[in-house]
Amino acid sequence: MGDAELILGQVLSFTGDPLTAGPAAARVEPQGAVLLADDRIADHGTAADLRAAWPQARITDMGDCLISAGFVDAHAHYPQTGIIASWGKRLIDWLDRYTFPEEMRFGDPEHAAAVASRYLDLLLNHGTTTVASYCSTHPASVDAFFAAARARGMRVVAGKTCMDRNAPEGLCDTATRAHDESAALIARWHGQGRATYAITPRFAPTSTPEQLEALGALWAAHPTCLMQTHLGEQTEEIEWVRALYPQARDYLDVYERAGLTGPGAVFGHAIHLTGRERQHLRDSGSSLVHCPTSNTFIGSGLFDMAGLADEGQRIGLATDTGGGSSFSMLRTMAAAYEVAQLRGQALHPAALWWLATAGAARALRLEDRIGNIATGMEADLIAVNLAATPAIAQRSARAEDMWEALFPTIMMGDDRAIAGVWVNGLRR
Numbered sequence: 001m002g003d004a005e006l007i008l009g010q011v012l013s014f015t016g017d018p019l020t021a022g023p024a025a026a027r028v029e030p031q032g033a034v035l036l037a038d039d040r041i042a043d044h045g046t047a048a049d050l051r052a053a054w055p056q057a058r059i060t061d062m063g064d065c066l067i068s069a070g071f072v073d074a075h076a077h078y079p080q081t082g083i084i085a086s087w088g089k090r091l092i093d094w095l096d097r098y099t100f101p102e103e104m105r106f107g108d109p110e111h112a113a114a115v116a117s118r119y120l121d122l123l124l125n126h127g128t129t130t131v132a133s134y135c136s137t138h139p140a141s142v143d144a145f146f147a148a149a150r151a152r153g154m155r156v157v158a159g160k161t162c163m164d165r166n167a168p169e170g171l172c173d174t175a176t177r178a179h180d181e182s183a184a185l186i187a188r189w190h191g192q193g194r195a196t197y198a199i200t201p202r203f204a205p206t207s208t209p210e211q212l213e214a215l216g217a218l219w220a221a222h223p224t225c226l227m228q229t230h231l232g233e234q235t236e237e238i239e240w241v242r243a244l245y246p247q248a249r250d251y252l253d254v255y256e257r258a259g260l261t262g263p264g265a266v267f268g269h270a271i272h273l274t275g276r277e278r279q280h281l282r283d284s285g286s287s288l289v290h291c292p293t294s295n296t297f298i299g300s301g302l303f304d305m306a307g308l309a310d311e312g313q314r315i316g317l318a319t320d321t322g323g324g325s326s327f328s329m330l331r332t333m334a335a336a337y338e339v340a341q342l343r344g345q346a347l348h349p350a351a352l353w354w355l356a357t358a359g360a361a362r363a364l365r366l367e368d369r370i371g372n373i374a375t376g377m378e379a380d381l382i383a384v385n386l387a388a389t390p391a392i393a394q395r396s397a398r399a400e401d402m403w404e405a406l407f408p409t410i411m412m413g414d415d416r417a418i419a420g421v422w423v424n425g426l427r428r
């Protein structure tokens with residue numbers, strides 16, 4: 001083992017899913033250590049044991065920091081970086097007024113490259129080491145994103161957003177172009193280094209049935225790709241889908257008929273669902289992604305975390321930047337907690353942290369590689385200062401256990417709490 005690094009701190013790992021199994025599925029080793037060798041986690045345990053076992057390793061002592069897997073953001077739109085926190089609209093008007101004009105600018109490869117770099121640097125500063133991002137309709141926006149991620153060593157998921165109606169002409173492709181341009185991008189990027197391609201119809205209203213069919217066929221031909229889209233976000237959107245697809249039994253059925261449900265399908269929002277939709281989501285092995293800052297910011301509704309978790313859905317957490325109002329998965333966990341409170345559900349800190357790491361990785365079918373501290377996993381880690389601001393420090397100082405010490409950082413923390421970031425084994 002060449003240049004191994006031993007990181008010391010309070011090490012958080014998961015042996016199961018605290019959302020359904022309870023907080024005992026999370027473990028904190030208070031005087032713990034994680035050994036990184038090359039791009040992998042080579043060992044973890046107590047600091048004393050690992051120091052004895054690996055005397056040659058270079059020591060990085062993070063003091064009382066929490067050492068965790070890096071955050072995984074399971075749904076975001078990097079082209080919307082510059083319009084985050086835009087005022088006063090609900091989904092459909094927000095798309096027309098802010099989003100589509102901004103996404104038009106990504107036909108310029110230099111602009112796309114500049115925003116992709118800025119966005120990924122913002123994410124790393126916030127402790128997010130993996131993101132699943134939509135790009136714009138322009139293939140160059142996908143090249144820019146994957147190239148910026150490769151330059152940073154980041155594992156990312158991304159795809160060209162496909163739209164062939166109900167969007168400005170400059171952002172529309174066709175069924176054939178969506179298929180062919182996505183296929184070329186799959187050949188160029190999918191499985192190269194740490195890149196995963198996601199076939200990305202934006203949502204049912206901006207695709208014709210022909211486009212969804214073409215993308216369903218493409219996915220069938222490339223089943224190791226993911227498929228990401230939006231589902232059941234706002235009531236007006238659902239009415240619109242009903243009018244556009246009168247034959248469909250419900251919103252999900254539009255995707256189901258096109259072959260766009262199943263393992264590796266990732267549905268953003270999934271707030272307003274029928275019983276049939278919930279059943280098919282679960283039975284098909286599809287994933288749901290909760291985007292709480294977006295759902296409150298655009299006024300979409302309250303995700304049923306406890307109900308969906310209890311029925312065995314595969315759920316991850318995400319910012320949905322720039323419908324979401326933050327780049328921070330800490331802020332996103334806080335919003336998930338608040339949304340659950342409004343539904344009478346109290347999410348434990350262990351469940352929140354799991355949703356932002358291992359749960360989001362599982363939603364993206366990457367749980368065997370990222371999202372947890374375990375031997376053999378890829379070395380994407382963060383060190384989190386649990387007393388990063390005076391306001392947080394005065395609260396965590398009187399905590400009686402680990403979760404009470406962590407919860408103020410979940411509720412009040414931001415990028416100032418991120419004391420260290422390791423991507424693919426290298427400190428940033």
Ligand code: GUN
Nearest residue numbers: 077202203230294320323
């Ligand atoms: N539905 C379709 N497109 C979008 C988008 O860009 N953001 C959100 N929040 N919902 C969408």
Ligand code: ZN
Nearest residue numbers: 075077268320
């Ligand atoms: Zn979205």
